[in-house]
Amino acid sequence: MGFPYDEANWAVVDGAMYMGAGGSMPGVFTVIAMAICVAVLFVGHRSEAKKASRF
């Protein structure tokens, strides 16, 4: 993603300094992280239900 400012110098930074600042990537990462949480809950429940059904 690279440094989010034109010049590779910290002197030009006076605000957001995270990777992807000012672009769309932070939003994309947030959506991916949300999807991971949902997918893990889905897979985790399915696996646990399968094990519990043996008893």
Add this chain to the structure above:
Amino acid sequence: MEEQIAELVAKVAELEAASGGAKVTNTMFAETFYYLTIPLMIIIHAGFLAYEMGASRMKNVLSSGVKNILAFAFMIPTFYFFGWWVYWGFPTGLPGAPGPAGISGVEYANAIAWGWGESAQYMGPNIADQASGVFFGAFALFAATTASIMSGAVIERIQTVGFVILAIVLGSFAWVVAAAWGWHADGWLVTKFGVHDFGAAGLVHAVAGFFALGVLINLGPRIGKFNADGSANHIAGHNMPLTVTGLMLIIVGFWGFLMACVIVPGEAWSWFGDKPSTIYGTPITLSALAFNILMAIAGGIIGAWIMTKDPFWMMSGALAGIISTASGLDIYWPALTFIIAFSAGLILKMCADWLERRGIDDAVGAVTVHGTIGLYGVIMLGIFASGYPALQGEGVATISLMGQIVGAVVFFLCGFVPGFVVSYILKMLGMLRVPAGAEQAGMDTVKVPAQGYPEGIPASGAPAE
């Protein structure tokens, strides 16, 4: 006119008094900031102690504790005697020339880091120096952390004194060299290759993890760990709840560890008068750490849960989450931190199993959690943060994937080579491993004049599949 001048003089005096008060307040704040990181980092050691004792079988529980406590005790004076000097003396490599920031080199180290002569004024109580002691304390605790990382891997068969010698080599020399090169504004890895490792994923965790690997190769597995056909047996610790609680304590202590990686503003030794910075002089906020550390813990736990369902690996996943993102906790976007930490949690157990299949008996997974995941974190930062300036100032080196790979290789070597060589020498001297009979009898019976559980522990239920 005279009245106005008198008024102005009074005003200036008032402002000067206020500014002097603010200066004292800032100095006290700076001193207190680092002072408080020390007890927070001691919580890491409470955690390692519980973790390691819980991971030991009942016959070894106290000897594991003795070993861990003793490593901490030897780390502090040896870091005082020479570790602190190594850190300041060799950022530019051998022979210890001064670097561009003017705060390194053998001459500089001689002036501030020996416990004798002129430099002694910076190594003891001094009313004019409210910084050296708290900086030394924070770094000494980093050093002790490296020793504790190695400590868990070698439980249940190592000799106490042999282990303490290894801990001193790791904590007061090996990681210090890596820190001088990659965690100092004059460090050659930083100035030449743009290596960025804010939270010490490589220079603390990977160095300690691969030092442990070098030791484990010479130490060999515990009796009964591997079968004749090479397959491995699981040797369960006697107290999983203690181990898991210990891991959680390590994570509590990490807040102090990472806090100590921040340089506060407004002092003569600060990078800035008005904003905090990393050790490289690049900007950081404690808010950045709060966002990213929490997301890293969560991502690591969730990744490890989906793969293992085992609380030991889940809490190890939390550690792996922090370690895999530690290099860039100052600049990662929180959701990206979560994703990287999640991936570290996913691969954690697989990496540990891979190592076990190669005949390495790492009792607590330290090589994987700290070593492998530490290097993974260093390299991940190279992928996502390429182009970021690695230092404060114009025309400085920038972070790159190649630079981070160079850093990862150097950190690996800084750990593995001394770990392997020194443990090999100890093995030749008969100082590495206890005799087989003593190992089978239990190290507590052999070494410790006390009982861990005089009244026993009731058996628990059978584990789930």
